[in-house]
Amino acid sequence: MTQQALIRRLTYKFVETNLLTQALTHRSYSAQNNERLEYLGDGALNFIIANQLYKRFPTLDEGDLSRLRAQLVKEATISEIAISLDLGDALKLGEGELKSAGWRRPSILADALEAIIGAVYLDGGFAATEALVLHLYAEKLNTIDPKVIDKDPKSLLQELLQGKKVAVPEYAVVHTGGEAHAQVFIVECFIQKMDIRTVGEGTSRRIAEQKAAQLALLELEKIRFVKSRTA
Numbered sequence: 406m407t408q409q410a411l412i413r414r415l416t417y418k419f420v421e422t423n424l425l426t427q428a429l430t431h432r433s434y435s436a437q438n439n440e441r442l443e444y445l446g447d448g449a450l451n452f453i454i455a456n457q458l459y460k461r462f463p464t465l466d467e468g469d470l471s472r473l474r475a476q477l478v479k480e481a482t483i484s485e486i487a488i489s490l491d492l493g494d495a496l497k498l499g500e501g502e503l504k505s506a507g508w509r510r511p512s513i514l515a516d517a518l519e520a521i522i523g524a525v526y527l528d529g530g531f532a533a534t535e536a537l538v539l540h541l542y543a544e545k546l547n548t549i550d551p552k553v554i555d556k557d558p559k560s561l562l563q564e565l566l567q568g569k570k571v572a573v574p575e576y577a578v579v580h581t582g583g584e585a586h587a588q589v590f591i592v593e594c595f596i597q598k599m600d601i602r603t604v605g606e607g608t609s610r611r612i613a614e615q616k617a618a619q620l621a622l623l624e625l626e627k628i629r630f631v632k633s634r635t636a
Contacts, residue, residue, distance in 0.1 A: 449538075450483075
């Protein structure tokens with residue numbers, strides 16, 4: 406897919422087209438890549454979604470608003486939107502990523518879409534960025550149900566421990582490895598009061614933390630700290 410085709414799907418026309426080119430460039434392809442733009446876009450996306458949820462659901466408390474936002478800005482959701490745009494076809498990837506079908510990897514797709522959001526912010530300002538995000542998220546914002554809020558393992562673990570007046574767990578990266586295009590993070594979750602240590606592995610620190618938290622919840626079930634969810 407050409408950049409012009411992507412621009413039509415984004416419904417935003419760049420003044421500085423080099424910003425879009427950079428947003429589509431993975432670090433495996435060039436040192437002039439989309440990582441900094443992804444950082445900027447991530448911040449803009451989080452704020453715009455948070456602002457929309459605040460306006461749409463005036464009776465929800467901070468915790469539920471945060472969980473709704475987490476559903477909308479998580480990697481799986483962003484990559485789903487990227488796939489609907491056929492964004493993978495427009496990416497500039499290095500040889501290693503091309504061989505490993507990097508254009509289909511959720512993390513690469515999500516990062517690229519966030520980089521595009523960052524590029525639009527630099528190119529057209531906040532109003533243009535907000536218009537883009539609302540265009541991309543129109544269906545999801547209009548259909549999200551505040552009564553059905555997915556709680557990720559980290560949130561569930563934190564709420565459980567706080568409810569029992571136990572200090573929240575500590576997370577620490579104990580190892581990173583793998584090639585630059587396929588990094589692996591190993592994170593430890595430590596609950597001091599129970600002396601529980603679990604280790605999660607993932608392609609990002611966030612994913613590894615979630616897996617470690619999930620294992621910690623299972624350990625708490627074993628000692629009957631929490632009623633089994635399978636009972």
